[in-house]
Amino acid sequence: IPGIEMSEKFLTEYAALPVRATTPAEAFALAMHAMMLHAGFRVVSADDADLGTALPDTWRTGDDVFSFRYKHQRSALSFSLKVLVMGSTLVVTVGVPQTDQTHTTQINMRPYIRAGKQPSDGEEYFENASEMQADFERDIIQRILPSGAAQQQQQQDSSSSQSGSSSSGGGRGGGGGIVPEPAPPRSRLLEDDQPVRNPYSVGADDLLPAGLPRHGLLPG
Numbered sequence: 001i002p003g004i005e006m007s008e009k010f011l012t013e014y015a016a017l018p019v020r021a022t023t024p025a026e027a028f029a030l031a032m033h034a035m036m037l038h039a040g041f042r043v044v045s046a047d048d049a050d051l052g053t054a055l056p057d058t059w060r061t062g063d064d065v066f067s068f069r070y071k072h073q074r075s076a077l078s079f080s081l082k083v084l085v086m087g088s089t090l091v092v093t094v095g096v097p098q099t100d101q102t103h104t105t106q107i108n109m110r111p112y113i114r115a116g117k118q119p120s121d122g123e124e125y126f127e128n129a130s131e132m133q134a135d136f137e138r139d140i141i142q143r144i145l146p147s148g149a150a151q152q153q154q155q156q157d158s159s160s161s162q163s164g165s166s167s168s169g170g171g172r173g174g175g176g177g178i179v180p181e182p183a184p185p186r187s188r189l190l191e192d193d194q195p196v197r198n199p200y201s202v203g204a205d206d207l208l209p210a211g212l213p214r215h216g217l218l219p220g
Contacts, residue, residue: 010038010133011123018055020120025085027119028109029066031126032083032092033059035133039141041070041079048078072145079144094140105139107132 014034021027033055037043043051046058046069061067064085071078077098084091090107114127126132 010035011126011129013037013053015123016053020122021125022119023063024109024113024119025064025066026060027125028085028090028107028112029059029083031132032081032090032136033066033068035136035141036068036070036081039072039137039145040074041072044069044071044078074145092136092140094144096144101144103140103143105135107135 010031011034014031017030017034019030021030037053043054043056045051045056048069048071050071056069059066059068066083068081069078070081077096080095080097082093082095084093088109090109091104092107093102093104095102112126112128112132114125117125119125123129
């Protein structure tokens with residue numbers, strides 16, 4: 001899909017889904033599902049039969065409630081994704097039945113809807129998609145994905161953009177990528193260690209007669 005950044009590759013999975021959303025609730029539930037597919041999760045049925053990337057018949061359990069079930073090649077566990085739509089807020093919960101663990105996050109849909117677009121417009125319905133995916137990965141996927149798998153997926157997504165930036169030269173400030181060493185910290189001796197004279201104290205200079213030099217009489 002032209003114009004999709006590496007961090008927004010879940011939109012490729014979204015565009016390939018066998019159903020087309022007709023409501024905002026469906027669009028965002030399917031977007032969460034596409035992010036799970038992009039992270040390497042496979043859809044399974046209630047009895048853990050592998051469905052690959054197919055949508056189960058039970059994915060839509062109500063007008064505003066959606067459920068999915070997954071497995072991942074790096075884990076023997078199964079994972080359930082539930083999306084509840086409350087107004088303009090998504091309540092997204094992922095559970096691990098074998099360990100009774102759950103992770104929940106809330107997503108405001110409004111910042112991610114492109115003005116003038118409808119859910120039936122497919123992936124063009126979304127804007128700021130990379131930000132939405134980053135929040136979902138941080139709050140959900142990285143908490144349930146087996147150690148190292150999430151990092152590997154992020155490295156794959158960013159490898160092209162990193163290679164492009166590394167070939168562009170010195171970056172900020174030039175110099176072939178050499179970053180100048182920071183200046184040594186300024187000594188605080190002059191700021192903190194100088195004695196401060198009390199303006200109301202009487203010193204040796206104050207006891208000298210007027211006109212008399214500090215070191216005595218002038219040589220004659």
